[in-house]
Amino acid sequence: MKIEMKNIYKSFGATEAVKDVSFSVAGGEVCALIGENGAGKSTLMNILGGVLPADKGKILVDGQQVDFNRPADSLSAGIAFIHQELNLINDLPIYENMFLGRELKKKGGILDLEKMVEKTQNVFDAMEIKLDPKTMVRDLDTSYKQIVEISRAIMMDASIIIMDEPTSSLTDQEIERVFEMMGTLKRQNVGIVFISHKLNEVIEFCDRYSVLRNGELVAEGLVKDVDVDQLAKSMVGHELRTISLQIKKEKGAEVLRVEDLSYNNDFKNISFSVHKGEILGVTGLLGDGRRELFQAIFGSGQIESGSLYLNNQKVQIKNTADALQRGIGYLPRNRKENGIIKDLNVFENASIVTWPLFDHLGVIDQEKQERKFEEQVKKLRIKMRKRSDPINSLSGGNQQKIVLAKWLSANPEIFILDNPTQGVDVGAKEDIYDIILELAEEDIAVVILSSEAKEIVRICDRALVMYHGVIQGEVKDKTMNEHEIMRLATGAGMNSVQEGA
Ligand SMILES: Nc1ncnc2c1ncn2[C@@H]1O[C@H](COP(=O)(O)OP(=O)(O)OP(=O)(O)O)[C@@H](O)[C@H]1O
Ligand SMILES: [Mg+2]
Known part of the structure; x- marks a missing residue:
């Protein structure tokens, strides 16, 4: 199947989101659609997905002009859309979400639960996903919700799948799994539109690319002819810096100290401290416990034993308002779920x-x-x-x-940021790094939770690597590299210096 979008225009009031853009994708190829935040990527795909009407332009499926007035029109033409914002119902189990609107029924109209569970299990098995189809979506981590969404699109037997930033909330391991799934789809002659801000993913996995800037198509071509820097440059319209951003300076007084903090199996015997003006990274793979740990410190999670000190005073943080009053800020991960009130x-x-x-x-x-x-x-x-x-x-x-x-x-004194650059473009990422550095210069203690080793190496002074709820090691100076981080994150023994708290 081949889809062509020709000379598409779309405005929202005075905002011209898409201007005269042509784009195509055919079965068996992966086309990257890239561009800065607000460049018009989701808008263009919303038009293809029948979510938004175009102001002008046409869509052809195998050479025939079509009208997609509703998402159902696009879907029945064989186009599945995995949206940037998650689209699952929390109060239903996975298998029902997999069949939303297309529920399987037995004779007499009763829902065929066994069949739905079985089919879901088949898809999971084929993709080596260890999830019980009967789990309630509410109980899933966001990354698993994303995996359920992708599985759902796969189950629809679509000819074309649009993936709007499918990997932005996933860890490296999970991303690998998504790529494997995409490889299988490609071999089955499915066409994929892949939107991502992670340009190395584009280079690794896509065949063609199209770059949007301010609603216009500014570059397109074969991925084999370009590298990450060239793509980044055409996205932002100028060169980007690539230098390390660590600033060497004396660290200030201790602001936060944690001693022997434990809760269930989430995190165990955690001790560390953060100083004024320091940027401390905390990283690990899925299930490392870093989020639970810092939510507990911020007063939104639980602590079983251990102590917390702020400016050398032992404290008990009752709730998040209390944390905020005491000068702790927390940028939650997953804007999709926690950051925004719609x-x-x-x-x-x-x-x-x-x-x-x-x-x-x-x-x-x-x-x-x-x-x-x-x-x-x-x-x-x-x-x-x-x-x-x-x-x-x-x-x-x-x-x-x-x-x-x-x-x-x-104006926090300690600022905990969980995945601060998730879903932001390469240019905006640099802006955010600059802000983080400025915060450190202003003597704020910054803690960055990130699953991107590259990011940790680039901006943190030192980092704790967690594995299944324990601090597996600390990296800094010579040991501060992606290789050492991966080694610790996968549970390898600790040979780096432990911090004297
Ligand atoms: N429903 C809407 N109403 C008004 N303006 C909109 C609407 N949807 C998008 N826009 C505007 O259209 C422009 C393009 O937005 P779009 O969501 O397509 O960007 P994007 O390339 O997907 O960016 P990102 O990488 O941040 O997801 C932006 O300026 C945005 O503010
Ligand atoms: Mg978007």
């Missing part, structure tokens, strides 16, 4: 956590809060129109920046 507008989303701080005798200083917001919009180069616009009108990466803005305006 019913609030851009400004409200950016300000919500700081309400307690701008609250003076029960009255919120609106003006001060707005000033702060404008500052952040400039600093983070957030692409948006009006403060009062719905948050969904921002592109995915710009939503992520809004989430960052809201935590920055809380």
Whole structure:
């Protein structure tokens, strides 16, 4: 099957999201669609997926013009769409989600649960996914939800699959699995549109590429003819720096110290400390426990035993508001689920956590809060129109920046960032790194949780590598490299220096 989109235009009010773009994909090829945050990638694919009508232009399937007025039209033409935002129902088990709208029924109209479970299990087996189809979606980690979405598209037997940033919340191991799945699909002559900000994935896995910038097609060609730097350059329109960003300086006083912290099997006997002006990385593979650990420190998770010290005072953090008042900020991972409140507008989303701080005798200083917001919009180069616009009108990466803005305006003393550059483009990533470095310069203690070893090596002063709930080792200076991080993250013995807490 071959899909062609010809001279497509789409505006939202005064925003010209897609301008005269032509794009095609055929069975058996993987086409990368790349571009900065807000470049128009999701909009173009929403048109192909029948989610949005184009203002102008046409779509051809095997040379025949088609009209996709609803997602169902596109689906019945054989196009499956895995959206950037997750589309699963939390209150249903996996197998029912796999068959949403296409439930299997027995004679007499009763749902054929066994059959649905069995078919789901078959797909999982074929892809070597260890998940019980009867698990409630609510109980899945986001990365597994993403895997369920991909499996669902595979089960639809689509001829073309659109994947809008399928790997942004996955760990390296899971990404490997997704690529294997994609390889199988390709051999079965399925065509794939692959949207990703991880350009090495594009180089590794795609056949062709198209680059959008400000809604226009600015480059296209064969992946074998380009490298990561060339792709990055055509995305942003100029060269990007690649230097290491670590700044060597004396670390300041200790801000946070954790001694022997444990909870269940989530994390065990964790001891470490963070100092003013330091950027501490924490990394590991899925199930390493870093998120549970830092949620516990932030007061949104549980602690069984052990102690916490802030500025050498032993403390007990009751809840997240308490943590915030004590100067701890926490940028949650997965904007898709934790960062954004869909019913609030851009400004409200950016300000919500700081309400307690701008609250003076029960009255919120609106003006001060707005000033702060404008500052952040400039600093983070957030692409948006009006403060009062719905948050969904921002592109995915710009939503992520809004989430960052809201935590920055809380002026934390310790700032924990969980996957801060998830889903942001290469240019914006550099912006975020700059901000993190600035925070450290301002003597804030920064903790970065990340599954990208490359990112850790690039910006952190040192890093803790976790494995199944324990600190497997610490890397810094000479041992601060991707190889050593991977070695520890996969459970290899500890031979690096343990920090004297
Ligand atoms: N429903 C909408 N209403 C108003 N503006 C919108 C809407 N959807 C998208 N836009 C605007 O259209 C432009 C393109 O957005 P789009 O979501 O297609 O970007 P993207 O390339 O997918 O970016 P990202 O990498 O951040 O996901 C942006 O300026 C965005 O703010
Ligand atoms: Mg998008």
